[in-house]
Amino acid sequence: MDFDLTDDRQMLSETLRRYLAESYPVPHRNAVAYEAPFHDPAQWQALADLGVIGALVPEAAGGFGGAGFDISVVFEELGRGLCPEPFLGALLAARLMLAAGEDVSELMAGTTHYALASAEIDAPYAADLIATEARAEGGGWRLTGRKSAVYGGQVAARFLVTAKAEGRLALFEVPAAAATVAGYGMIDGGGATELVLDRTPGRLMLEDASEALAAAEQAGIVALCAEAVGLMDVSHAMLLDYLRTRTQFGRPIGQFQALQHRAVDMLTEIEQARSITIAAAAALDGPDAGRMAAMAKSLIGRVARQVAEETVQMHGGIAMTWEAPVSHYAKRLVMLDAQLGDTDLHLARVMTGYAA
Amino acid sequence: MDLSYSPAELAFRDEVRGFLAANLPARISDAVRAGGELDRQTMQDWHAILAARGWLAASWPKEHGGPGWSPVERHIFEEECCRAYAPRVVPFGVSMLGPVLIRFGSERQKAAYLPRILSGEDWWCQGYSEPGAGSDLASLRTRAVREGDHYVVNGQKTWTTLGQHANRIFCLVRTDPEAKPQAGISFLLVDLDTPGIEMRPIRLIEGGYEVNEVFFTDVRVPVGNLVGEENTGWTIAKFLLTHERTNIAGVGFSMQALEEVKALARKIRRGGRPLIEDPLFAARLARVEIDLEAMKITNLRMLYRAQKNGQPGPETSILKIKGTVIMQELRDLARRALGPMAAPFPGPATEGNLTFGPPDSAHNAARYFNGRKTSIYGGSNEIQRNILTKTMLEL
Ligand SMILES: Cc1cc2nc3c(=O)[nH]c(=O)nc-3n(C[C@H](O)[C@H](O)[C@H](O)COP(=O)(O)OP(=O)(O)OC[C@H]3O[C@@H](n4cnc5c(N)ncnc54)[C@H](O)[C@@H]3O)c2cc1C
Numbered sequence A: 001m002d003f004d005l006t007d008d009r010q011m012l013s014e015t016l017r018r019y020l021a022e023s024y025p026v027p028h029r030n031a032v033a034y035e036a037p038f039h040d041p042a043q044w045q046a047l048a049d050l051g052v053i054g055a056l057v058p059e060a061a062g063g064f065g066g067a068g069f070d071i072s073v074v075f076e077e078l079g080r081g082l083c084p085e086p087f088l089g090a091l092l093a094a095r096l097m098l099a100a101g102e103d104v105s106e107l108m109a110g111t112t113h114y115a116l117a118s119a120e121i122d123a124p125y126a127a128d129l130i131a132t133e134a135r136a137e138g139g140g141w142r143l144t145g146r147k148s149a150v151y152g153g154q155v156a157a158r159f160l161v162t163a164k165a166e167g168r169l170a171l172f173e174v175p176a177a178a179a180t181v182a183g184y185g186m187i188d189g190g191g192a193t194e195l196v197l198d199r200t201p202g203r204l205m206l207e208d209a210s211e212a213l214a215a216a217e218q219a220g221i222v223a224l225c226a227e228a229v230g231l232m233d234v235s236h237a238m239l240l241d242y243l244r245t246r247t248q249f250g251r252p253i254g255q256f257q258a259l260q261h262r263a264v265d266m267l268t269e270i271e272q273a274r275s276i277t278i279a280a281a282a283a284l285d286g287p288d289a290g291r292m293a294a295m296a297k298s299l300i301g302r303v304a305r306q307v308a309e310e311t312v313q314m315h316g317g318i319a320m321t322w323e324a325p326v327s328h329y330a331k332r333l334v335m336l337d338a339q340l341g342d343t344d345l346h347l348a349r350v351m352t353g354y355a356a
Numbered sequence B: 001m002d003l004s005y006s007p008a009e010l011a012f013r014d015e016v017r018g019f020l021a022a023n024l025p026a027r028i029s030d031a032v033r034a035g036g037e038l039d040r041q042t043m044q045d046w047h048a049i050l051a052a053r054g055w056l057a058a059s060w061p062k063e064h065g066g067p068g069w070s071p072v073e074r075h076i077f078e079e080e081c082c083r084a085y086a087p088r089v090v091p092f093g094v095s096m097l098g099p100v101l102i103r104f105g106s107e108r109q110k111a112a113y114l115p116r117i118l119s120g121e122d123w124w125c126q127g128y129s130e131p132g133a134g135s136d137l138a139s140l141r142t143r144a145v146r147e148g149d150h151y152v153v154n155g156q157k158t159w160t161t162l163g164q165h166a167n168r169i170f171c172l173v174r175t176d177p178e179a180k181p182q183a184g185i186s187f188l189l190v191d192l193d194t195p196g197i198e199m200r201p202i203r204l205i206e207g208g209y210e211v212n213e214v215f216f217t218d219v220r221v222p223v224g225n226l227v228g229e230e231n232t233g234w235t236i237a238k239f240l241l242t243h244e245r246t247n248i249a250g251v252g253f254s255m256q257a258l259e260e261v262k263a264l265a266r267k268i269r270r271g272g273r274p275l276i277e278d279p280l281f282a283a284r285l286a287r288v289e290i291d292l293e294a295m296k297i298t299n300l301r302m303l304y305r306a307q308k309n310g311q312p313g314p315e316t317s318i319l320k321i322k323g324t325v326i327m328q329e330l331r332d333l334a335r336r337a338l339g340p341m342a343a344p345f346p347g348p349a350t351e352g353n354l355t356f357g358p359p360d361s362a363h364n365a366a367r368y369f370n371g372r373k374t375s376i377y378g379g380s381n382e383i384q385r386n387i388l389t390k391t392m393l394e395l
Helices: A007-023 A026-033 A041-049 A068-080 A087-099 A105-109 A210-245 A257-283 A289-320 A325-338 A343-355 B007-023 B026-034 B040-053 B071-083 B091-104 B107-119 B233-244 B251-267 B279-309 B316-342 B364-375 B381-393
Strands: A114-117 A133-137 A140-151 A158-165 A168-175 A180-186 A191-206 B124-127 B143-147 B150-158 B168-174 B185-191 B197-203 B209-222
Touching (some): A007 A041, A026 A325, A068 A087, A087 A105, A087 A191, A114 A140, A140 A168, A140 B316, A158 A191, A168 A210, A210 A257, A210 A289, A210 A325, A289 A343, A289 B364, A325 B316, A343 B279, B007 B040, B007 B071, B026 B040, B071 B251, B071 B279, B091 B107, B091 B124, B150 B168, B150 B185, B168 B233, B251 B316, B279 B316, B316 B381
Parallel strands (some): B124 B168
Antiparallel strands (some): A140 A191, A158 A168, A180 A191, B143 B150, B150 B209, B197 B209
């Protein structure tokens, strides 16, 4: 048994933490995260140069990581720093491109942005229910449909698009220039797009993408859970700091037992969240990856909301302001439940396992 | 035991319903339904419509221009307004200052200010909280020093809701720094045009603008603007708090929100069927609906008791705690139902003729985040628990 990070990962974690704290403080983050292009292109490149994307890719494909714990180390730090850079899209794309045997060197260098376009309004979480269709035409494929919640879509040069092709769930590549892309900012920072396809030409990447997509989403879930753990650690630390310094009724509010016990409950839940994330990271790419990802995302969805709401409540009015960093952490914590399946969807997946 | 309204109350309800059907413009109810922030003019227009009927100041007695309603009639009125998607009446002048002036104000103050509240000439805001005095309001430090026939005010108020629309502010100020905290506070009416006042906006978590900081530098306020005696401000503040607390359960608004969530969950598809058929989501919804159904009765029981005893009791804190939590749960469900479609900020994205998400997805995440305030302000839910511990548990 060993719960320590390898030296390499420890170093990655520390480098990234230091870098984000120095170069990407929350005020700068807020200045870029809510206005187009909803991130900082220079920081994206700097982080790519630091090896952030390389850490998400296995050595065999030119990277230096790619395992569950590489992903969790990176995203936990991105969470701590409240970083709005679209690395989730890069992770999902890298996984899918590798499944299709494609070259990811440009993706890893950060020079070409990719985004996964799979969710639709009536199928926000489950790809098997999508309506977008691909038809064979004149030796190629043409796609028709509308994709939603394409994270990082504004800056993507290439979209990886899921579509039903002859009854199967297939994956295509569509260059941004070929489709209609409508972007918007998100309440928790960062950007996303709608993607409208109308007999748009696409290059077939995977004829049957179901398994590759599920595996990519499991990696994405590890990333989101780790991000949440980072966000929760910082939120909790900010709360404790406030409980120690804010005085009302002649004493620090942290001396009120009504608040103390709730801060302890949060600590308990955050430790549980950390554990399930470790379990999901360890299980990634193995036989239990699906079940553990579902458990992790379900637990995180529940606990992240609790931590966000309690952090705000116990701060009082100050946490209701845009000015207070803690409010932006709370928004991100709540909203990440709506990415790659919410707490109920994953609870249902865990329950499905009981039938057998 | 009889849970139904009396024939007279039912007749009153029909009268209110008829009035709303005839007089609430669709333009206004549509704006409320859309869920965004209302502009000043829309709120003013609605106040004027109510004032014309004599129904603006629901809690005022007849001789001051109110309808002289009983607590139950007030409740029916609120309930019907919610059903019809009427705007919430801005409380600061009508529900807060009005009752204070009627109870503690001089004849001159009543004559000068009450009509201007009804006519909409004055828009009041509430200057209680300070950066250092939130839950512990009695620790407030804004100073008012008597100089001849003026008070000179220095200090800072914060969280001043809709101060940007206001021309006047009622303040708690410290007039005796030597006395015990509660004993040195006075209640002062201040014209926001007075030199030395500066108002700065505070942006809230969801990006909206509804609260302000107000800075006072050597602001000269005529002594005639003192309400009640000097150093009796705390008594007035406590009186006002009980007024702030009627309709605190917000049952009507929660019923509105429940219907909205149901409509949303019928329209949204998840897992190949309407979301409302998803047993996990439906269970969440049902749990809140049960709480709300119970809250309706809890609310009526407490209204009934208030009507019998002539004033609300300490158990109104139960309404504040549970009422705000129910509303917050409903806002959570709306956001949850929309999933990723709740994310667009600010409001739904449009580009060309593309709109992201169902048309009524606008503002749902924003309303969820903004709604976190309800368990913080008006005496936080922790402070309400402290009150209940003292007054009802006697621990
Ligand atoms: C959107 C918004 C609008 C507002 N509008 C107005 C307005 O128009 N006018 C106005 O005057 N004020 C207004 N307020 C201020 C509001 O009344 C205060 O925010 C509230 O009183 C809490 O004070 P605080 O924010 O300073 O939190 P604090 O008092 O610092 O409390 C921080 C935390 O400690 C808890 N706490 C404090 N004391 C105890 C205790 N003894 N035991 C257990 N827990 C405790 C609180 O419950 C809270 O969770 C508004 C606030 C908000 C957020």
